[in-house]
Structure formats: C-alpha cells, structure tokens
Amino acid sequence: TTAGGGAAVPADEKSYGQEAATINEQGARIDIPAAAFDQDFKVKVRKVADVSQLPLAEKSKLISDVVEIEKDKSGEFKKAVSITLSFDKTKVDSNKYDIRICYLDEKANKWLPLSNIKVDLAAGQVSGQTKHFTKFAVIAAEKATVPEQKAIENSKVVKLSDIQGHWAQKAIEELLASAAIGGYPDGSFKPEQNITRAEFTSILVKALKLNVKDGKVFDDTAQHWAKEAIAAAAASGIVSGCSESIFAPDESITREQMAVMVVNAGQLAGLGDNKIFADADQVSAWARKAVAVASAHSIISGYPDNSFRPRANASRAEAAMVIAKSLKLAG
Known part of the structure; x- marks a missing residue:
C-alpha cells in the first residue's frame, strides 16, 4: 500500500x-x-x-x-x-x-x-x-484421463474379469446390466481404483435415469466430458461445487461427499438414532447429517474399528455398492 x-x-x-x-x-x-x-x-x-x-x-x-x-x-x-x-x-x-x-x-x-x-x-x-x-x-x-468415460462407452461388456467373488460383485453386475456403469475395453472393472467426482455423478445420474436438464455449469466443467451429467445433478439438487464456480470434477470423491450425494438423490430424511462413529468429529459440518442418514439407512457402512473415514477416497466398488443400495431403498 x-x-x-x-x-x-x-x-x-x-x-x-x-x-x-x-x-x-x-x-x-x-x-x-x-x-x-x-x-x-x-x-x-x-x-x-x-x-x-x-x-x-x-x-x-x-x-x-x-x-x-x-x-x-x-x-x-x-x-x-x-x-x-x-x-x-x-x-x-x-x-x-x-x-x-x-x-x-x-x-x-x-x-x-x-x-x-x-x-x-x-x-x-x-x-x-x-x-x-x-x-x-x-x-x-x-488433468485426468477420464477412465470412467471410457468404461461407460464399453458397458456392453457382459462378464467382467476381476469381480468374481468380490464383495461388491452383485452391485456391480446390477449397475452394469442397466448400463449405469461400465467395464473397460480389456474386460476389467478395476474395483479398487479411486473414482472421481465426475465419474460418480455420471453413474448416479444414469442409475437414477435423470433427464438431462439445464443446470449449473461450473468454470471447470464447461469443457468436461461429464458436463451434462453434472448439470443434471446440480439442477436436481444432488450436487454442489467445492465453491460457487468450481466443481473439481477430476478429484477423487471422498466418502462424506458420496454420502451427501446419495442422500440428496434419494431425498432421504433423518432418522432419530444417528449412528456415532469413533471419528465422528472428523466429518465436515456440511456432511454430518448426510453421513448419519446414509449410515442409518445402511447405505454406507463404517469400518470394523467403528470409524467412518469421511475424507478417505471411495473406490469404484464402494461407489457401485452405495448406488445399488440407494436404488433399492428408493424402490
């Protein structure tokens, strides 16, 4: 000055x-x-x-x-x-x-x-x-190489090579059958690979069969492959950005972000007996209600040590399981 x-x-x-x-x-x-x-x-x-x-x-x-x-x-x-x-x-x-x-x-x-x-x-x-x-x-x-986009384009894969006996096998196969999720050209699913915010949003929109609406286009989604899915999810009140203008589509989604999206998607109400995790104080304030609701509905489970690990990244398998469970709840 x-x-x-x-x-x-x-x-x-x-x-x-x-x-x-x-x-x-x-x-x-x-x-x-x-x-x-x-x-x-x-x-x-x-x-x-x-x-x-x-x-x-x-x-x-x-x-x-x-x-x-x-x-x-x-x-x-x-x-x-x-x-x-x-x-x-x-x-x-x-x-x-x-x-x-x-x-x-x-x-x-x-x-x-x-x-x-x-x-x-x-x-x-x-x-x-x-x-x-x-x-x-x-x-x-x-910049990400958009693996989920490539996977969705190859959703005609009927049998995946790396999910036999996997704990999420049934959920993955259900979403694959409805073309909400995809396998890769080599016939794999890569269940333990992290999933990005754009990929999760795209799968959720397809699974819910949401009509693409004119929704919010963030500064960093204007040229993104998942632009329409993100806009549809934003218009439906399922997602919001990291800020007013940034969605961070290629960042790996966290467990608490995933909880917020599925609770918003299912318009799930809170239950009185909120489950308290050992690391409940680590859950972000904006995600606390959603984590409690998702847990109470058994959509997202904690770990054997009674932790939730809210900021841990979610895998493709976890995403498939969470979306499949929320669809069943929606009836």
Whole structure:
C-alpha cells in the first residue's frame, strides 16, 4: 500500500475499514472491496518458508510461493476479497495441468480452490475470491484421463474379469446390466481404483435415469466430458461445487461427499438414532447429517474399528455398492 507522501506503509501497520483498498505485499495482491468488514482491521502478509509439511494431493504440485495472510480481527468478510498470486510458468504445461489458486483448509488439511478463479497464462497470474484469510498458493493438478468415460462407452461388456467373488460383485453386475456403469475395453472393472467426482455423478445420474436438464455449469466443467451429467445433478439438487464456480470434477470423491450425494438423490430424511462413529468429529459440518442418514439407512457402512473415514477416497466398488443400495431403498 502507498501512503499519501509516496512512502510504502506495511499492511500490518495500516488500518483497513470501510473504504476499498489494494494491498501488494510478498508477491500477493489483495483487493478488499468497500464495506467488506464491520470494523477496522490490520493485515499481515508473509511467505511460508518451510512448505515440506503442507499437504499436496496426488498428481498435484505447487507452482507458486505459499503466502499466509492474516487479519487482527476474527470473523469472515461480508464481501468477497480478491487474491492474486503469480506462478512459475516454466513449471507447468497448461495443456496437461489445471491451474488454480487455492486456500489451505486447516481442519481438513487439504487445498481447496477459491471462487471465481481467473487464470492469466500470459502474465503468469491467477486470481480468485474468498471471504476469509489463511494460507494461499497456486496449485497445478494433472488433468485426468477420464477412465470412467471410457468404461461407460464399453458397458456392453457382459462378464467382467476381476469381480468374481468380490464383495461388491452383485452391485456391480446390477449397475452394469442397466448400463449405469461400465467395464473397460480389456474386460476389467478395476474395483479398487479411486473414482472421481465426475465419474460418480455420471453413474448416479444414469442409475437414477435423470433427464438431462439445464443446470449449473461450473468454470471447470464447461469443457468436461461429464458436463451434462453434472448439470443434471446440480439442477436436481444432488450436487454442489467445492465453491460457487468450481466443481473439481477430476478429484477423487471422498466418502462424506458420496454420502451427501446419495442422500440428496434419494431425498432421504433423518432418522432419530444417528449412528456415532469413533471419528465422528472428523466429518465436515456440511456432511454430518448426510453421513448419519446414509449410515442409518445402511447405505454406507463404517469400518470394523467403528470409524467412518469421511475424507478417505471411495473406490469404484464402494461407489457401485452405495448406488445399488440407494436404488433399492428408493424402490
């Protein structure tokens, strides 16, 4: 920030309040709209020197500094604040990687995308919006090879080579028969392979025989192979994004995300005897009701140690079992 006499005033020495302001510090640009917060506050910006202990999803990489932004007053902003970071263009091929500005969810210990992301490849900058301060970075995530799309196209496979005797065999065969799920060209199903958010949504939409509707198209689904299925699911109230503009279609789906989708799809009501898992405190607030309902209806089971593992990734077999069970419940 610049004072009236032209001398730079550090952000943590200047108060921000009702007027719009722009802060340029430590390689980050922070645009704060007018009346964004209900009291004056100071901002502190620093680069995180040691990033070795920070989480990073598989097939993802940091392509910028990690910048921590704090304000001295607690509470979220009333209006979205824009964050812009520069990234190293030499570290990433935009044809092979999705580039996002992300914030660190300290509780979940994972990077999540900001809203309204805009990438300027020529300038090597990416911006997004948030209502809270934390650690921010630019993350490059390898684009998926859409295995489920290829599988669905080959759903004519009648007998799968790798599900005989598998605990999910019956569920897989039921969904295969209705063309909701597919095998691979080599005749396999790959039951233990992780399933993405787009793949799960596509299977669920096919299994429910939902009509494709004009639903929400997220910034990262406009050119995606599962665009129509995701739009149909969004229009039916089954899915929502990781943010207003990001769906993260190629991220592996978690067990708690899966619970929310099937409960929304079946419009299942809560039961009084919510099952309490040993790790119930690890379930995200937005998923607690759905996890309890899905468990009470025996759609999703816990593990032998009485844990639910809400943020564990779901496999293709688990997805098939959950969808098959929810279909039976729907009658």
